[in-house]
Amino acid sequence: DGGITQSPKYLFRKEGQNVTLSCEQNLNHDAMYWYRQDPGQGLRLIYYSQIVNDFQKGDIAEGYSVSREKKESFPLTVTSAQKNPTAFYLCASSHNRDRGYGEQFFGPGTRLTVL
């Protein structure tokens, strides 16, 4: 089955530690995205990538980093510089904009808690 997987489902981090969230897709999508969701709020874009080896900052990139070495994978690192990292993180993918609606498909998310 085609889809997007995220791991782990739950992640606990001590203050001062970096952690990496995994996102893999087998939909053959060129573009991938990372969003943050805080309780009772909408999604905010952290980073996005339209093609391998290229990515751009979203609205709230400070304290996060990404890489895009493979088309299928777009890991997100939450660094110790992120002041309030406890949140729900969603990964998404889509065809690029020359493919119609370009709707995004989402993974199941990772809940990150800083202890």
Place this chain on the structure above:
Amino acid sequence: AQTVTQSQPEMSVQEAETVTLSCTYDTSESDYYLFWYKQPPSRQMILVIRQEAYKQQNATENRFSVNFQKAAKSFSLKISDSQLGDAAMYFCAYRSARAAGNKLTFGGGTRVLVKP
């Protein structure tokens, strides 16, 4: 920058009845796409319906339909014959057809409660 506003934090509907969720957006562009996503308690985001700004006909997907008013910059979602499984957060989203990337701008969401 575009903004998307969902003015109803929560809506309640009786099972089998109809509920309408409002969404307004601010843009100076004429070519764009609009989406409604559903987020059930599992927190998996699911695409419900989509609309292209250049299409005058309102989109319909089974019990879900939209009322797209381009001049008013309004994109409401109607859920007909509501079912218990419709209980979720619903998010309206905007995508420019011309800006770099396929970035979505989301509204703050509306929680839908379905009463049996």
